[in-house]
Amino acid sequence: MKKSTEKIIKIGYQNITLIEQESTFQNSFDSYGEFDHRKNTITISKDLSDLDYSCTLIHEIIHAVCYYYGLTQNGQPLDTENKEEIVVNNISNGITAVLKENPNVLKDLLKKLHNVR
Numbered sequence: 001m002k003k004s005t006e007k008i009i010k011i012g013y014q015n016i017t018l019i020e021q022e023s024t025f026q027n028s029f030d031s032y033g034e035f036d037h038r039k040n041t042i043t044i045s046k047d048l049s050d051l052d053y054s055c056t057l058i059h060e061i062i063h064a065v066c067y068y069y070g071l072t073q074n075g076q077p078l079d080t081e082n083k084e085e086i087v088v089n090n091i092s093n094g095i096t097a098v099l100k101e102n103p104n105v106l107k108d109l110l111k112k113l114h115n116v117r
């Protein structure tokens, strides 16, 4: 039996349902997570380490940003799955490493982003 919990993440104009599932995925391109633009969902395996969960969530959010901001459309920089995956994977790994090694960066950003008028 699968247990899952749901949360909402706003990405661009869309509300994305974040689904954390206990089981692993069978038909997904990413082994730990999946962004589905048809269902407006990001599904992540609950059984990951905190580091893998964080990196996977950032990875899938970047996929969604690329999709909703048009970067994956024909003629745009990420218009093939291969290009998109290479860019998304390297950026998500890089951002995860920066945030992991510099916890004050995330704290400062949170403070500043919520002071924006």
Ligand SMILES: [Zn+2]
Binding pocket: 030, 059, 063, 085, 088, 089
């Ligand atoms: Zn991916």
